[in-house]
Amino acid sequence: MIKEDIRLALDNLKFSRAIYSNFKVSSVLTAKNGKKYTGVNIESASYTPTICAERTAFFKAVSEGVLEFESIVIVGGKNGKVTNLTPPCGVCRQVMMDYCDPKTFKIIIAIDEDNYQEYTLEQLLPLGFGAKNLEG
Numbered sequence: 062m063i064k065e066d067i068r069l070a071l072d073n074l075k076f077s078r079a080i081y082s083n084f085k086v087s088s089v090l091t092a093k094n095g096k097k098y099t100g101v102n103i104e105s106a107s108y109t110p111t112i113c114a115e116r117t118a119f120f121k122a123v124s125e126g127v128l129e130f131e132s133i134v135i136v137g138g139k140n141g142k143v144t145n146l147t148p149p150c151g152v153c154r155q156v157m158m159d160y161c162d163p164k165t166f167k168i169i170i171a172i173d174e175d176n177y178q179e180y181t182l183e184q185l186l187p188l189g190f191g192a193k194n195l196e197g
């Protein structure tokens with residue numbers, strides 16, 4: 062499962078639109094219903110509209126009514142060459158907090174099928190702010 066998702070994420074790096082930073086990122090998000098949502102980073106000439114690979118995957122799923130998630134695999138590297146782990150940025154961690162259970166949602170950052178690390182969202186975003194906090 063994890064290895065297949067890593068392979069898919071690596072294969073999809075070619076779709077990344079990292080036309081300014083040249084830092085290509087690709088992700089595979091698995092929903093609780095078993096469906097997979099892929100995402101790449103898409104950069105804008107105006108810079109700030111740029112979206113990360115992780116949020117592309119989440120918003121694809123959410124826009125189809127899928128709201129429960131199990132895990133996400135993330136790979137990235139300069140010019141699409143993956144030599145280091147790519148941890149999710151703070152904005153993406155917040156979006157994960159908006160849609161995932163911090164104790165069970167798994168974030169897998171990978172170099173290849175044999176080199177990866179697995180974390181829970183709670184480990185990468187301790188004391189995160191989520192919908193529960195708005196309940197008062």
Ligand code: THU
Pocket residue numbers: 079082084085086087101102103104111112113114115147148149150153
């Ligand atoms: N990027 C991602 O896609 N995900 C991350 O978690 C880290 C950063 C993208 C955004 C931008 O297109 C490029 O990597 C350089 O920051």
